[in-house]
Amino acid sequence: MPQAPASGALTPRPEHRFTFGLWTVGNIGRDPFGGPVRAPIPARRIVEQLAKLGAYGVNLHDNDLIPRDATAAERDDIVRDFKAALADTGMKVPMATTNLFGDPVFRDGAFTSNDARVRAFALQKTMRAIDLGVELGAKTYVFWGGREGTDTAAAKDPRDAIKWFREAINYLCEYVRAQKYELEFALEPKPNEPRGDIFLPTIGHALAFIYTLDHPDMVGVNPEVAHDTMAGLEFSHGVGQAIEAGKLFHIDLNAQKPGRFDQDLRFGSEDIKAAFFLVKLLEDSGYSGMLHFDSHAYRTEDEAGVWDFAAGSMRTYLILKEKVARFNADAEIQELVGALRKRAGGEALKFSAAAAGLKERTFDLHAMRAQGYGYEKLDQLTMEIILGAR
Secondary structure (H helix, E strand, C coil), rough: CCCCCCCCCCCCCCCCEEEEHHHCCCCCEEEECCCCCCCCCHHHHHHHHHHHHHHCCEEEEEEHCCCCCCCHHHHHHHHHHHHHHHHHHCCCCCCCEECCCCCCCECEECCCCCHHHHHHHHHHHHHHHHHHHHHHHCCCCECCCCEECCCEEECCCHHHHHHHHHHHHHHHHHHHHHHHHCCCEEEECCCCCCEEEEEECCCCHHHHCCCHHHCCEEEEECCEEEHEEECCCCHHHHHHHHHHHHCCCEEEECECCCCCCCCECCCCCCCCCHHHHHHHHHHHHHHCEEEEEECCCCCCHHHHHHHHCCCCHHHHHHHHHHHHHHHCCCCHHHHHHHHHHHHHHCCCCCCCCCCHHHHHHHHHHHHHHHCCCHHHHHHHHHHHHCCCCC
């Protein structure tokens, strides 16, 4: 019979490294077909409520905290109150980012706009937002290219756009180095929305771009479940590639139905098997970064529903973490996994003069062609773990 989780195993605690954005729990329920359904939640209350729920920290865009047209004095007052809320609760700000998509000036992108003045303004805005993030304690800075794209291919040459994007990231890397900030950058890929097509649409595109930068050691990726799922990709494969390359600097957890608009649903609320294998990858790999929920409550909810959403996001991750432990301890499953590892072999294929004899090796193709892999049984046992039948 399945064993119940240990007491307290499903209770979120700061050591679990769960974070939310001011923009996620603060989402007011606006969509393209209707206005807000919830009143804005003050930043201090967001910090206090997340702390009560067991979160580690809260992340933010510059304008999530400071209104676009705030005076210097207003900015200082807001930051002072926010820092006091952090100190009162013990909450941290591990990641920050810049809103380079809301202002009409960014209608054609920020770092990739056809207007050189816009590109320069985007750098200015980002430097100031980096200063804010560092002041609040952030160690990771995310770049989501929300409007870095096109709606018609006639608009710009993609070679120019990538060059401008590279110039911007190089510039900001140099700024961080000059300021002696302890800060790393993470690129967040997305295939489309709000632009028809966005530059650096997938994890693979972002990884390739990073190695063209002046300081690739400073830059990694911040992949998001919904963004890969929108494109019909297997998210854990891209995350695994980022981990293998040492470039998973941050991650956004949510849920998404394939082929839909960017839904930002509660983590695990869709495709629970994919969510299980993502948690397994993160836990088995020893990933020690933040587990950030970039999602929001359904538009049907009031503020109470917002906190139900936040609590549920963390609880689902912990439920899946406990099921990963069961998977890893299940004797029958591990026998199947062990047989696969034995077949895989323990040594990498490396060419050498001695290894050239591989050309003359004899393979028993009849046996190789006839042998199955046992994946049906392994998948069924996995589903029984997920469904609580083992």
